[in-house]
Amino acid sequence: MTLANATRSELTKQFTTSMWWILGIVLFLYVGATAAGLAATFGALANGSLGGEASNTPALPAAALPPVIYSIATAVGYVFPLLIGTLLVTGEFRHKTLTPTFLATPRRGIALGGKLVAGAVMGTLYAGLALVAAVGSGAALLALFGIDTQLTEPATWALIGRMALAFVLWVFIGVGVGTLVRNQIAAVVGVLAFTQFIEPILRTVGGFVDGVSNITRLLPGASSDTLVGASIYTNLGGQAPQGALEWWVGGLLMLGYAAVFLVAGWLVSWRRDVS
Template sequence: MSLVNASRSELTKQFTTAIWWVLGLVLLVYVGSTAGGLAATFGALATGALGGDAVSGPALPTEMLPPVIYSLATAVGYVFPLLIGTLLVTNEFRHKTLTPTFLATPRRGIALGGKVVAGILMGLLYAVVALVATVGLGGGLLAVFGIDTALGSAETWAMIGRMVIAFVLWALVGIAVGTLVRNQVAAVVGVLAFTQFIEPILRTVGGFVEGVSGITEYLPGAASDALVGASIYSSLGGETAAVGLHWWAGGLVLLGYAVVLLVIGYAVSWRRDVS
């Protein structure tokens, strides 16, 4: 079977289950409510509609609001392409459908390549959903409060393009994790534990302990924020701002995670016998 046919087969598997649209819907609601709530709050602060004289000004300068609101797509939504990539592989192990997959595609590299192509397309799809939530809803609410949405700026569109790349890379990291960790429960729990607890704690420590930030900036979430070029966490002072990787370096670090984990997973897990 060719890579094209393998990719078509993987997409057919993906879209015949409900998990892709369930995760997409949760992504839309979660990121949209976060972006909308923060855009309304910061917009009200900027116009004096919230707090009146008791509030001295917005928590962020108005020119910083559009990139911070738009980047919520990756800052809080990156776990969704990561999960869909992980599930794309681990579902095969859980439901024991990998044997017919390998019978249809005996060349396991082609079979894995089909999943990579499917992951790239799912990453693009989820990026569109997340951007509808942040740029559409968040940007719309900024406009309601009279704040420039910066959508006429080439820099804003370059950032949006980098967010799309980040979503694709996160989907590839998820595929790599799923290839390496065959047990679906262990893979999903591990992904959630690392992204929602371990890395945030390490990055918070890095923002206050001298010398640690030089290490934590190479964590996958920090690399993703560097690639995008904006994050609410650094903007609100949770980390040392303006110190970190260049956007291209952040992209290379995140790509490196995907490639290294995928190679290891292929070598130690994907080539093993399946029942």
């Protein structure tokens, strides 16, 4: 079987189940609600709508608001492409469909390659949903408060392009995790525990302890923020943090994580016999 046929098979598996659109709906609502809420809050602070002393010291300057609000798509939504990439592989182990997959595609490298290409398609789809939710709701609320949405600026569209790339890379990391950790429950719990608890705690500690930030900024979520170039977690001061890495470094770090997981999964799990 060719890579094109393997990819077509993987996409058929994805779109014949309900998981992809359930996660898509949750992603859209979650990102849209978060972006709208933050845009309304910071927009009201920036133009003085809330009144009082708070209006004189907005959490973010008006000019810095659009990229931070739009980047909510990746800042809070990255766990969804990571999960879909993980499920793309672990679902085969859980439902014992990997045997017919390998029978149809005996060359396991092509089988894994098909999952990566299919994952890139799914990542692009999820990126579209997240960007429509974040940019659509965020821009609408910012405009309502009289703040320039910056949608006519090339830098904004470059930001959007990098967010789409980040989604694809997160799927690749998820495929690598699923390849390495065969048990679906263990893989999903591990992904959620790391992204929602472990890394946020480490990055919070890094913000207060000297020297730790040099390590925490290399973590997957921080690398994603670096690639995008904006994040609610790193730009609360209205500018990039001191010593911030270039965006392409973040992309290489994410690609490195994906490669490490994929190679480890290939050596430890993917080549093993299945029943």
